[in-house]
Amino acid sequence: MKKALYLAVSGMALAASASVFAQNNTSIITQSGTGQAIDVDQTAGSGNTSDIDQSGADNEVDVTQAGADSLSDVTQTGNDAIATVSQSGSDQSSTITQSSAYAAVGTNTAVAAVSQDGSGNTSDVNQSGGFDTFTNAVGPNTGSPVASVAQNGADNIVDLDQTGSSNFAFLSQIADANTMTVLQDGTNTDTLASQTGNGNTLFVTQSGVSAGGGIAWVNSSQSGEGNGANVVQTGGATGIFTQVVTLSQSGDDNTATFAQGGTDNSANVNQSSDGNSSGVTQNGSGSFVIVAQDGPFGFGSSVVTQNGSANTTTVNQTGFDLLSADAVTNTSTVTQNGNGNEITSAQVGDENLSTITQSGSSNDILLTSGGFGNTSTITQSGNDSITDLLQDGDDNISSVTQSGSTNEIDIDQTASGNTSTVTQSNNNNDAFVIQSNDNNTSTLTQSASTNVGTHNQSGTGNTATGTQRATGSDLTTTQVGDDNVATVLQGTVSDNQSSIVTQIGSRNTATVQQGLDATGPADDDNVSVVEQEGSDNIAVVSQINERNSASIFQTGNFNEARVESQGTGIGVAGNEDNTATITQSADNNFASVDQPGEDMVATILQSGNMNSSISTQNGSRNSVFVDQIDDGNTSLAGQLGADNTADINQSGTNGSSVAFQDGTFQSATLNQSNDGNESEIDQGFSGGTNNVAEVDQTGSGNLSLVQQGFAATGSDNFVDVLQSGNLNVSLITQTGDLHSATVTQGSDGNFSQIDQSGTGGTMTVTQN
Structure with a gap:
């Protein structure tokens, strides 16, 4: 050798x-x-x-x-x-x-x-x-570049390049075919990485200058197989906490990507199950991100992008994998392009999808989703807005769009199959949506400012639509039963509208319009209240111009009530301050009130079945009261002019009452107590004022006809008809002025006819 x-x-x-x-x-x-x-x-x-x-x-x-x-x-x-x-x-x-x-x-x-x-x-x-001799106050840096590499396994590769001063890197790989590449260019940068498993990959790049005690610190731990982490930090620093990344992946095949360009950024990702993927990009300064994903099989995905400064994002996703182990559990996408925004997203369950975009400043979003298949989309492009969304159930859909400033949205979906859409495009609006049962749909649009809208759906299959294009308005819709439909429109160029809709029952429909949805003079201060307790009821309210009030109460089934053309004539002086009240407490009733004038009052009470009442008031200071206690009654009141008064009371069945008044200071009173009575009063159609007619029929099958100034002009006429028996007939015609007619028929089958013309006639008929 x-x-x-x-x-x-x-x-x-x-x-x-x-x-x-x-x-x-x-x-x-x-x-x-x-x-x-x-x-x-x-x-x-x-x-x-x-x-x-x-x-x-x-x-x-x-x-x-x-x-x-x-x-x-x-x-x-x-x-x-x-x-x-x-x-x-x-x-x-x-x-x-x-x-x-x-x-x-x-x-x-x-x-x-x-x-x-x-x-x-x-x-x-x-x-x-x-x-140099710089000592980091929070990191392991000792004032000199330190690199320690420990590899225990086969085919491991580490490449470390540190350029600058006060760099620190510690790397440990245990298992097979692990790869680490670290490049640190600048000062005060620290890297600590530990990979335990097979085929793990980590790329860390830190570049820039850190002054005044700043750091760029990466702490990573991967203990599963096939995990991958990519961290890129570029930028200068002025504070002591600058660009800190902490990653822990303990499952298999997890992937995390970081990119931070700026100063004082921090990102923390913890993935403890398998197949999770998370990507974080921060280009501004002072931003903070925390992502945690867990579950039996993983397959969660989270993407966070923050391009502004001082943004904070927290994403926590936990999957149960109850339906399929191969399905993607939860997906969250967060994008913040503004400054000072805060997002907190927590999704627990399977196949939940969340997309959040903030392009304004100082916005706050809190999202909590638990269940299966929930979808939420939140977009905030204004400033100082708040969105709080809770989804606790399955297959719920929520869409939020805020483009104004200082808006607030609170949505609670605690059942399944609900859909909520809220749009705010102006300032200082509040929207509240509560869906506590299944398959409800809520749409709330606020395009004016300082509005408050509330939808509360505790039944199933309900639909609520609210559009607020008026300023300083409020609407509240409550749906307790099933398959109810409520639509409220508060129109353009108006202020201070108020609408309350309450539906308790099934298949009820309520439609409310306050102010024209068009340009023009103001339509302000209208109030509408609709309460439906029963099934298949219909309520319609239309309020134009100012200070109108409409109230509809329905407690039976198949009732229909309409308050239409209340103050018709937008911007026309005097078409305001009308009041209409309709109460229906039985079934199959119909009531309609038309008030295209000012200072009108209409009250309709129907407590029987299959009653019909129509009231038309055109003028000013008209007043009508209709009380139908039993079944099958029909009443029609038409008042054209000023200060007309009509009082109709039918307590029997199948009664018919008609009152037409044209002119000023007319008065009509009709009382029918038993069945099948018919009465009609016509006053002032051809001219005349101050006519008075009273009819009282307490028996059955009676007929009364009163005409004052109908065919020709007549004023200051008086008629009093009382029929206490049955099948009586009374016909009175007054043409001229200052007539007086009194008819009393106390037995059955009587007939009386009075014709008065000229001036000052007096007639009295008594038949017993």
Whole structure:
């Protein structure tokens, strides 16, 4: 066996202590300076090679190679550099190069230690730059570049390059075919990585200048098989916490990608199951990201992108894999392009999907999703807005869009199959959606400012639509039963609208429009209240102009109530301050109120079945009251003019009452107590004022017709008809002024007819 030892040293180096023990190995050593120390021990093998070159003073090298075909190359330029290489196995290679930019003044130190146990391992460490005495307050940096590589396994590869000062890197690989590549360019950068498993890959790149005590620190641990982590940090620093990445992957086939460009960024990813993927990109400064993914089989995905500054994102995903172990569990995508935004996303369950985009500043999003197949999309492009979304169930869909400022959205979906869409495109709006049962749909749009919208759906299959294009308005829709539909529109160019819709039952429909959905003068301060308790009821409210009030109460089934054209004539002076109230407490009733004027009051009460009441008021200060207690009654009140009053009361069945009033100061009162009565009052159609007619029919089958100023002009006429029996007939016609007619029929089958013309006629008929 042939021994070869080549020594080229200076006189001072020969005086230094150097011991070399080799067996059929090759060692080449070059030393320049004083106080050098070399210890090379190559035993128990052949073909090992060690090449050492030291220049400067007080450098120290310790190389131990055991096995076959090992190669170690150490080059140190500067002072007080220490390199220790220990290789046990075969086909291993280690290259350490340490260089200092300082002159011989002061202490220049670089420490590199490599230990490889296995076969075919490769380690390359290159440390270059000025070495200072900076001490990191939070990291393991000791003031000098330190690199330590430990590989235990086969075919492991480490490539480390540090350029600058105060760098630190510690790498450990245990198992097979692991790969690490670390490049640190700048100052005060730290890397600590540990990979336990097979086929793990880690790429770390840290570049930039860190001043004033700043750091760029990467801490990574991968304990499964086939994990991959890629970290890139580029930028300067002004604070002590600058660009910190912490990664822990304990499952198999996990992938994490980091890219931070800026200062004071921090990212923390913890994936403890299999097949999770996470990507984080931060281009601004002062941002913070935490991602944690867990589950029996993993397959979760999280993508976070923050391009602004001072953004905070926290993503926590836990899958159960209840349906399929091969299915993707939870997916979260977060993008923040503004500044000072905060996002917290927690998804527990399987196949949940979340997409969040923030392009404004100082926005806050809290997302909590638990169950299976939930989908949420949140977009915030304004400032100072808040979104709180809870999904606790299966197959829920939620879409949120906020483009204004100082908006707030709170959505709770605690059942399954619900859909919620909220859009806010102005400022200072509040939206609240509660879906506590299944298959409900809620759509809430706020395009004006300072609105409050609330949808509460505790039944199933309900649909609620709210559109607020008015300023300072509020709407509340509550659906307790099933398959109800509620639509509320608060129109453009109006303020202070108020709508309350409550649906308790099934298949009820409510439609409310407040203000025209068009340009024009203001339509302000309208109030609408709709309460439906029963099934298959219909309620319609239309309010145009200002200060109108409409109330509809339905407690039976198949009822229909309409308050339409309330204040018709947008911007027309005087078309406002109308009040309409409809109460239906039985089944199959119909009521309609039309108020295209001002200061009108209409009250309709239907407590029987199959009643119909229509009231039309066109003018000002008209008042009508209709009370239908029993079944099958029909009433029609038409008032054109001012100060008309009609009072209709039918407590029997199948009664018919009609009152037409045109003019001013007219008054009509109709009372029918039993069944099948018919009465009609016509006042002032051809002209005339201050006509009064009263009809009281307490029997059944009675007929009364009163006409005052109907065919010709008549004013200040008075009619009083009382029919207490059955099947009585009373016909009264008054043409002219100041007439008075009184009819009393107390028995059955009576007939009375009065015609008055001229002025001041008086007629009294009594039939018993």
